[in-house]
Amino acid sequence: MATETGAGRTDSEPSGLLGRVRGRLEGPNTIGNSRAYWAGFAVAVAALLVYPYIVGAYQASRFSLFLVYAFLGLSLSVVWGYAGVLSFGQVVFFGVAGYTFGVVSVNFATPAGITGAFLVGIGGGALVAAVLGYFMFYGGVRDVYVTIITLVSTLVLHTFMAQTAGDQWTIGEAALGGFNGMPTIPNLAFGVGGAALVISDVMFYYLVLVLLVATYLGLRVLVNSDFGRVMVAVREDEDRTRMFGYDVRRAKLLVFTLGGALAGLSGVLYAAWGNYVSPGVFELAFASLPVVWVSIGGRDTLLGAVAATVGIEFFRNSLGGEWAFVTVGALLLVSILGLPGGVVPWLDRTYRNLRGGGTTPPTETTDSTDPEVTEA
Amino acid sequence: MINGLNLLFQFLDSFAFVVLAAAGLAIIFGIMGVINLAHGEFIMLGAYATTLASVRLGLPLVAAMLVGMVVTALFGLLVERVIISGWAPNWLGQRLVGRDLMEPLYDRLADSMVATWGLSLIMVQGVRITLGNSLDQIGTPLGNIAYGGFSYSMYRVVLSGVALGVLVLAYLVFTRTEFGMRARATIQDEDTARALGVDTERTYAATFVIGSGLAGLTGALYAPTVTMVPGLGGSFLVEAFVAVVVGGPSVVLGTALAGGFLGGINALVSNLLGTTAGRIALLVTAIVMIRFLPDGITGFVERVRARRQEGGA
Numbered sequence: 001m002a003t004e005t006g007a008g009r010t011d012s013e014p015s016g017l018l019g020r021v022r023g024r025l026e027g028p029n030t031i032g033n034s035r036a037y038w039a040g041f042a043v044a045v046a047a048l049l050v051y052p053y054i055v056g057a058y059q060a061s062r063f064s065l066f067l068v069y070a071f072l073g074l075s076l077s078v079v080w081g082y083a084g085v086l087s088f089g090q091v092v093f094f095g096v097a098g099y100t101f102g103v104v105s106v107n108f109a110t111p112a113g114i115t116g117a118f119l120v121g122i123g124g125g126a127l128v129a130a131v132l133g134y135f136m137f138y139g140g141v142r143d144v145y146v147t148i149i150t151l152v153s154t155l156v157l158h159t160f161m162a163q164t165a166g167d168q169w170t171i172g173e174a175a176l177g178g179f180n181g182m183p184t185i186p187n188l189a190f191g192v193g194g195a196a197l198v199i200s201d202v203m204f205y206y207l208v209l210v211l212l213v214a215t216y217l218g219l220r221v222l223v224n225s226d227f228g229r230v231m232v233a234v235r236e237d238e239d240r241t242r243m244f245g246y247d248v249r250r251a252k253l254l255v256f257t258l259g260g261a262l263a264g265l266s267g268v269l270y271a272a273w274g275n276y277v278s279p280g281v282f283e284l285a286f287a288s289l290p291v292v293w294v295s296i297g298g299r300d301t302l303l304g305a306v307a308a309t310v311g312i313e314f315f316r317n318s319l320g321g322e323w324a325f326v327t328v329g330a331l332l333l334v335s336i337l338g339l340p341g342g343v344v345p346w347l348d349r350t351y352r353n354l355r356g357g358g359t360t361p362p363t364e365t366t367d368s369t370d371p372e373v374t375e376a
Numbered sequence: 377m378i379n380g381l382n383l384l385f386q387f388l389d390s391f392a393f394v395v396l397a398a399a400g401l402a403i404i405f406g407i408m409g410v411i412n413l414a415h416g417e418f419i420m421l422g423a424y425a426t427t428l429a430s431v432r433l434g435l436p437l438v439a440a441m442l443v444g445m446v447v448t449a450l451f452g453l454l455v456e457r458v459i460i461s462g463w464a465p466n467w468l469g470q471r472l473v474g475r476d477l478m479e480p481l482y483d484r485l486a487d488s489m490v491a492t493w494g495l496s497l498i499m500v501q502g503v504r505i506t507l508g509n510s511l512d513q514i515g516t517p518l519g520n521i522a523y524g525g526f527s528y529s530m531y532r533v534v535l536s537g538v539a540l541g542v543l544v545l546a547y548l549v550f551t552r553t554e555f556g557m558r559a560r561a562t563i564q565d566e567d568t569a570r571a572l573g574v575d576t577e578r579t580y581a582a583t584f585v586i587g588s589g590l591a592g593l594t595g596a597l598y599a600p601t602v603t604m605v606p607g608l609g610g611s612f613l614v615e616a617f618v619a620v621v622v623g624g625p626s627v628v629l630g631t632a633l634a635g636g637f638l639g640g641i642n643a644l645v646s647n648l649l650g651t652t653a654g655r656i657a658l659l660v661t662a663i664v665m666i667r668f669l670p671d672g673i674t675g676f677v678e679r680v681r682a683r684r685q686e687g688g689a
Binding site for chain 2: 086135136139140141142143144145147148149151152153155156159160162163284285288291292295322323325326328329330331332333336337338340
């Protein structure tokens with residue numbers, strides 16, 4: 001398999017550390033396998049690094065929420081775009097992780113306790129995803145029925161959390177608070193005893209940015225690995241993949257659990273960002289947002305998920321007011337009807353067609369385009 | 377005894393709610409393979425049109441309800457032409473750039489969900505902007521019936537009668553009329569149906585209009601009983617969705633059985649533990665049902681019947 005790993009490489013040297021790293025990061029399952037792309041990527045990261053100095057701490061803190069949402073977008077991109085499981089329930093893992101972080105961190109409000117809460121929260125999201133995934137995939141639930149079960153799970157949690165207002169819903173010192181949610185969640189902090197680091201404002205922005213870049217690169221490695229190819233095979237044809245001897249159920253369960261962990265990370269960061277979590281995160285309107293982001297950005301590109309999430313949320317937030325939802329709805333309609341594959345793959349195709357001077361025929365499929373053909 | 381009567385009324389109420397909420401969605405999903413996530417907003421439109429016709433125009437209630445139903449059906453026609461079938465954008469595209477702009481959404485489950493979700497966002501917010509956050513309401517007609525120490529709204533009993541009527545009517549339309557035959561032929565095998573001269577696109581359009589009209593009727597019927605807020609459709613959508621999936625491929629029978637089953641569970645648990653627990657029980661039951669009977673109740677019945685026939689032959 002080692003020879004195949006570099007199949008998507010285009011213009012990098014065959015040896016050397018950099019070449020090996022790029023070989024891992026690149027492949028037919030991701031968009032952006034050229035030097036130009038990585039140059040653009042470096043510029044984008046650099047721009048995000050200096051962003052707080054340009055707009056100030058308040059705006060940077062506001063912007064970090066959109067970066068936090070990007071993990072949620074990525075989680076759906078992996079689950080839906082790569083493994084073909086359309087989940088309306090990513091917010092379940094997001095919310096469970098947020099609540100878990102809230103309950104644990106309120107009860108153990110020391111840096112060590114909060115570090116633990118951070119990990120327990122992510123683990124909680126992954127655990128719920130694993131249980132739900134096992135229940136569905138090992139029971140033979142497929143296609144749209146997965147979507148409906150995940151959607152209904154969201155609503156179960158919404159109904160349940162909204163009625164947790166009374167005193168009997170207090171865990172240790174943390175009251176779940178019903179509709180009003182939990183308003184006193186502490187800031188994120190890392191460390192043990194004296195060596196503690198409380199993370200807020202600009203520092204939070206940088207933490208999220210670093211985590212996001214690391215997650216994005218890590219997921220690129222994953223989807224271009226052997227397991228990534230199995231994921232795509234499951235998406236393209238489940239029965240055929242099983243005929244080849246792969247355990248489709250296990251693959252879907254693993255991907256779903258990973259998606260739960262990513263959504264959980266997003267949820268923990270969300271709860272720490274606003275010091276707040278409420279049943280609103282299980283609402284239908286919020287549950288649909290990841291689907292919106294990922295559909296518009298292009299479900300089978302990680303880049304599309306991140307770019308669309310940050311872009312749409314920034315846009316929606318800046319627009320504000322009563323017309324925001326109308327605009328988002330219209331955007332969603334137009335993009336799903338006109339560009340069913342998403343905006344980023346379309347941009348990528350257009351760019352490569354322009355560079356190729358029209359020598360390559362426009363490809364219909366979004367995943368099987370071979371970069372070598374295009375660059376030649 | 378009194379408690380049994382209470383339970384019966386609660387059951388009828390839940391049954392009517394589930395059936396009326398699901399009917400339109402079930403027909404559109406069963407025949408077109410389109411999941412209309414704006415279904416709740418179609419119901420909202422029916423309720424708003426009814427309320428406005430009654431309060432602002434002063435129409436009698438039954439006439440206002442008819443208005444609500446017709447307005448929603450017409451809106452359904454518009455949505456079908458512009459979004460679902462892509463007829464209008466493609467007509468424009470042919471004139472302006474010489475090619476189709478989009479593919480129809482038939483049988484594209486995920487895409488139809490996302491697109492209609494966009495539509496529902498626009499509808500909720502559009503209504504909020506034009507008509508504000510709430511609306512004057514029609515009072516619940518027909519008074520109460522009293523028994524023992526309790527009283528119960530007569531109107532809600534009537535609703536369950538209407539729900540049964542809708543089921544019977546839908547059954548007759550699908551089994552006794554020419555449209556029904558065409559629709560069933562289109563479900564079974566679209567290509568063959570078209571080869572035999574069925575205008576499937578027209579069947580789809582008619583189906584969507586009928587489904588929308590039913591949603592409008594549901595909205596009209598519930599207009600006197602629910603609070604008139606732009607987001608009122610949300611509470612219908614979930615039950616509708618769940619009933620369609622639990623019911624399975626046979627549209628009318630599935631909706632009836634799902635309504636009975638889910639309505640029963642909802643009524644029973646609500647009676648014992650309160651309405652929140654009732655709703656949670658309904659949703660959890662649905663999850664378990666989908667897990668063990670992915671083809672729904674009627675799919676299960678069909679499978680058992682097929683197996684028995686094989687064994688007998």
